[in-house]
Amino acid sequence: MSKSESAVLDTRESKELKTPTDLARKGVVEIAEELKHLLADTFVLYIKTKNFHWHMSGPHFRDYHLLLDEHADQIFEITDEIAERARKIGETTLHSIADIAHFQRLKDNSEAFVAPKDMLSELHSDNMQLVKFMRETHEITSKHNDVATTSLLENWIDQAERRAWFLFETLRAH
Known part of the structure; x- marks a missing residue:
């Protein structure tokens, strides 16, 4: 058995989930902490977006x-x-x-009724805040030479900016 095969086997036997990486341990810990916050915020934004989708009303219902x-x-x-x-x-x-x-930074919205324009405005603001959080995470991943996460973040930032742009333009149109 090779040394690397032995390391993988040892990890399995110890019931730890430490996937081998060439990134420095300190960087991995810092990046993972940021990813937990980012994932929590993404789930919050997803639920809020679906909540507003389910509870949309008014003359522009179908489009929104x-x-x-x-x-x-x-x-x-x-x-x-x-x-x-x-x-x-x-x-x-x-x-x-x-x-x-525990990890979320974006705020929930549990109101029984939210006006459509308020929904769009809140989602615009949340997407802009998510972009800010992603840029901060990008700085950390870049600092630790985590090229793969940095690259993913660039795509996610672009997507969030696009969502914010569409929400902004939708608000201006109505």
């Missing part, structure tokens, strides 16, 4: 309903990528709703 459904699908898609990135670099990720609540 479809826009928010498209946004929610896009947001949900990156949740798996964020979590898997943390695992690829040798760390764990969120385990529960309690973890999401």
Whole structure:
């Protein structure tokens, strides 16, 4: 058995989830912490977007309903990528709703009724805040030479900026 095969076997036997990586341990810990926050915020934004999608009303219902459904699908898609990135670099990720609540920075909205324009405005603001958080994470991943996470973040930033742009223009149009 080779030394690397032995290391993988030892990891399995110890029941740890430390996937081998060439990134420095200090960097991995810092990046994984940021990814937990980012994943929690992404779940919060996903749920809020679906909430507003489900509870949309008014004369522009169909347009807003479809826009928010498209946004929610896009947001949900990156949740798996964020979590898997943390695992690829040798760390764990969120385990529960309690973890999401612990790590989230974006605010929930549990109001029984939110006016459509307020929904769009809040989602615009949240997407802009998510862009800010992603840029901060990008700085950390760049500092630790985590090229793969940095590259993913660039795509996610572009997607969030696009969502914010569509929400902004939709608000201006109505």
